[in-house]
Amino acid sequence: MKITSGRTKAYRILSVVVLIVLAILFLFPLYWIITGAFKPAVDIYATEPVWFPSEWTKANFDKLFGMRSAPLWELAVPFSRAITGETVYFSVGPTVPGAIRWLVNTVFMSVMAMILTCLTAAMAGYALAKKRFVGRTLLFSLIVCAMALPKQVILIPLIREMSALHLVNTLWAVIFPTVGWPFGVFLMKQFAEGIPGEILEAARVDGAGEIRTFTTIVLPMVKPGVGALAIFTFINSWNDYFMQLVMLSSNANYTISLGIATMQAETSVDMGLLMAGAALAAAPIIIVFLIFQKYFTQGITMGAVKG
Amino acid sequence: MAKQPRSTMSRALVRRETISGYMFLLPSLIFFLGFVIIPMFICIYTSLTSANMNDPGSFVGFQNFMDLFHDKTFMMSLKNTFLIVIVSVPTVCAFSLWVSSAIYKMKGPALSAFRCIFYLPVVTGSVAVTVVWKWMFDNYTGLFNAVLKGSGVIKDNINFLGTPGIAIWCIILILFTTSVGQPIVLYVSALGNVDQSLVEAAEVDGATNMQVFWKIKWPQIMPTTLYILVITTINSFQCFALIQLLTQGGSDTNTVMYYIYYTAFKLTEQAGHFGYANAMGVILAIFIGLLSALQFRLAKEK
Structure with a gap:
């Protein structure tokens, strides 16, 4: 005392x-x-x-919603241009204000990036933590090095790659590099290392196949990690202004951040309108953060262990 | 995690493990190699060519790098980038360490409330944050001018974002508010994990709070400090959205990141000079790599 x-x-x-x-x-x-x-x-x-x-x-919001309009949802089918020669779009729903469309785009982009990242990272993290395969050490060092590299450095080759794949100015051009970013794999490896080897061994002895072992044993055990990664990816992807800026060029494909930024460049004096836009961009993500705060904090700290 | 000696594993088992390992890695590898590693190599290669928007260009060796060091704008942006890093890294670290040590012993709700508040500027997103700060710094309707004038500190309105020498500090300030969130979360968790028995033993022996902090807690949270140094450095190097939205590189606020973007996408003499921009990217990556390595070295020695 x-x-x-x-x-x-x-x-x-x-x-x-x-x-x-x-x-x-x-x-x-x-x-x-x-x-x-x-x-x-x-x-x-x-x-x-x-x-x-x-x-x-609510005059500012009226103005914001009165600005432009677009169909609620329109999605370019990935690689459709490379296969059929022209971009195929799914178009759904009534005509809505441009700002709502931006919001829909942002939600789609963040959710898609989240699902793809969690899925691929959970599998890869498990393999890196529990499989003893040839080239494992090399691959892991590559991942750690790539994590220290600022994403923006590879920007120009990435754009050329996207235009070669005919993905420029689609949301996929923002989603795919996010999924490729190795932080998720690193995080999931940390979690998967906690799985006792005996359990996996027992499953193998019992004759469970690789896929079965993964879905029934590994996935439930790394669930907290997947939760942390999901919320982390969602928020980062929502706020990744730089990628959105360089990849998206037509108004209908804008995300909410990009839309507000463009509005700012066009009418830099109408502060009320800009604040309404900023509020619309920030409110959903803040609410998501507050709800899942616990997992988010966990994700940040887990990523740093041994980092 | 002890590595299993190779000799005890039969070759068939190794092959099986390798095949199944790569099957699990495959989806992730497609994205990782396709959208990170391959662009990285293209970046290095392109930096050695005279490529621009419509033309793959020819191999020019290190010409782009030579040109860069004679480019006044580039040297200016390099200087600004370093200024941002040198100012923001220590202040972010010290500030977040102080806040964390003040809050980590608090009861649950108070702790998460503070942690959450300091994290909010990050979550809000760079565009929303920048738009509101731009208004607060505004020459005519801005809050800072109104408050400073009202309290008699200044006579005439200051054009914060339009004055060279002031603008960069405004950017550093905003960057600061969006950088401390993650370090605070990390420090709170690291301080919570400090071995309590050591702290208690030292207190019984009559150590002061300062002594307990520097002799016991500080060495134990060193790995966290190191990680924070690295992520804050990388983060400060990447400062882009603030520049693009606030000054467009004017008022002496150009940074390397913004200059890369400017060279590649804005109309310069040779529109979209990709080779040149990639050379800057390579230099930036080298600096970040060196600094991270240096920080690891220093921390290991101590």
Whole structure:
């Protein structure tokens, strides 16, 4: 037992006060987005800052949704251009505001990247952790090295590759490089190492095939890892502005981030409209983060172990 | 994980393991090789050619690299990139370490609330964050100008993002708010894993809080510090969205990452000078590799 001296106690109180001030400062931009989105023009252009909207209005959102329109969902079938000579589109649903379409694109992109990453990484992580195959060490070092490489460095070859595959300006051009990024494999390997070898051995003795072993034994055991990876990939993919910027060029294929960024370049003075856009882009992902926060934190820490 | 000696495994078993191993790896390998490794090699090769948008170009050896070191804009962006890294890496590390040591002993809800708040700017996404900061820094309707003027610190509005020498610090500030989230999560978990019996023993022996921190906790969280140094360095090197959305490389804020994008996609003298841009990418990758290696070295010695 230690007797807390007056000085340490004073320090504790001081540090809590500082923390609270910092927390308010960190939350402020978010507060400014949300209130800005609902402020009338008078408040936006006031020379004295208006800390709280004098009147809550949805005028900014009306403007945002009135801007452009597009079919709700339209998806280029991957590789269709390479096979049939022209791009085949699935087009579904009524005509909606452009911003909603951007949101649908973003959700599709993030969910697709998430599913593909989890599936491929779970399999690869298991193989790297539990199989003793030729070339394993080499492959693993390649993965670790590639993780330190900034994604943007390979940007130009990636674009040329995508245009050779006729995938440029489709969401797939953003999805595929995300799936290829080896962080997921690394993370899943960490989790799969926790599977006791005896269980796998027992399954083999009992005559379970490779696929059966994977689906009935491995997958349930690495489930927390898959959860962490899923939420991690979803959020990163949603916010990967750079990839979206270079790969997507037509308005109907924009993601919400890209749409807002373009709007910013076009009308950099209409702050109310921009805040409405920013709020629309940030709200869904923040809600997802808050719901799955636990898995997310786990994913970050697991990725760092032995990193 | 002890590696099984090869000799005890029969050759048939090795073959079986290899085949099944690669079957499981195959889907992942297609994406990894196709969209990471192959582009990496193309990048290195292209950096040695005069390729541009419509023309594969011819082999020019190290000409692009030579040209880069005579390119004033490139040297400027290299300088800015290093400034960002040198300022933000230590401040992010120190700040997140302080916050984490202040919060890691708190009760569950308070801890997750703080952790969450500091992580929010990352989740919000670079575009939404940048758009709101741009407004706050705005010359006419911005909050900073209004507050500073109201409190009498400045007389005339400052054009924060349009003044060379100021703009880069605004960018560093925003980058800072979006960089501390992950280190805090990592430090909180590392501090929670510090061996409590050592801490208690030291306290019984009359060690001060400072001594406990530097002699016991600091060495134990060293691997985490190292990891944080590396990811923050990589993150700062990649600073792009902020530049592209706030200044477009104006007001002396060009960074290597933005200059690569600019050279490849914006109209320069030779539109889409891919070879040149790739040479920059290679240099960037080399710097990051060297810095990461250096940080590992330093941390190992200590």
